[in-house]
Amino acid sequence: KNEVEQSPQNLTAQEGEFITINCSYSVGISALHWLQQHPGGGIVSLFMLSSGKKKHGRLIATINIQEKHSSLHITASHPRDSAVYICAVGSYGGSQGNLIFGKGTKLSVKP
Amino acid sequence: DAGVTQSPTHLIKTRGQQVTLRCSPKSGHDTVSWYQQALGQGPQFIFQYYEEEERQRGNFPDRFSGHQFPNYSSELNVNALLLGDSALYLCASSFSSVRGRVGEQYFGPGTRLTVT
Numbered sequence: 001k002n003e004v005e006q007s008p009q010n011l012t013a014q015e016g017e018f019i020t021i022n023c024s025y026s027v028g029i030s031a032l033h034w035l036q037q038h039p040g041g042g043i044v045s046l047f048m049l050s051s052g053k054k055k056h057g058r059l060i061a062t063i064n065i066q067e068k069h070s071s072l073h074i075t076a077s078h079p080r081d082s083a084v085y086i087c088a089v090g091s092y093g094g095s096q097g098n099l100i101f102g103k104g105t106k107l108s109v110k111p
Numbered sequence: 112d113a114g115v116t117q118s119p120t121h122l123i124k125t126r127g128q129q130v131t132l133r134c135s136p137k138s139g140h141d142t143v144s145w146y147q148q149a150l151g152q153g154p155q156f157i158f159q160y161y162e163e164e165e166r167q168r169g170n171f172p173d174r175f176s177g178h179q180f181p182n183y184s185s186e187l188n189v190n191a192l193l194l195g196d197s198a199l200y201l202c203a204s205s206f207s208s209v210r211g212r213v214g215e216q217y218f219g220p221g222t223r224l225t226v227t
């Protein structure tokens with residue numbers, strides 16, 4: 001079982017729809033990251049959070065530490081949101097800071 | 112601020128050869144992490160450099176080695192290339208606090224390595 005699980009693996013939505021991507025993890029973490037990867041490879045960090053909720057524009061990320069679960073929401077989705085969304089956790093156990101990644105959720109928003 | 116930069120963008124090598132990939136961190140960052148992303152998979156942690164030393168390492172063979180320079184830039188070296196080393200190699204930089212906690216990681220655009 002992977003330490004970081006995302007669902008769904010693939011998601012197709014119509015423009016304007018509300019989208020939710022889920023992430024569950026099984027390790028103790030210091031922080032959880034939501035990342036966006038467009039075709040061609042570049043990764044952009046969307047959020048880093050360790051508790052509660054963060055909002056940036058149409059994107060909202062929440063985390064429940066007790067349940068080891070996080071969600072990424074996109075409101076009023078747009079075709080330019082089409083990308084792979086990756087959940088990653090920072091496990092700061094003994095030494096410092098590598099990230100453990102989920103396999104990603106491929107989002108396609110149709111006009 | 113140029114952000115995290117990587118070179119080259121693309122690279123084609125043959126089996127058995129050696130390759131060096133380069134990364135320049137975001138201004139103010141002192142920690143560099145390297146990741147390998149195979150097609151259709153999430154990135155896998157290779158190693159992390161801080162203060163010119165390898166601070167942490169993932170499950171990668173000794174063929175993968177690295178270096179960090181005094182200006183915090185970093186190199187990833189892979190010897191005796193295998194077909195399975197074909198992947199996108201991502202570099203991420205961050206700032207490590209006095210207590211050693213690693214802050215938010217900023218990713219470079221990656222180097223796509225193809226081994227034939």
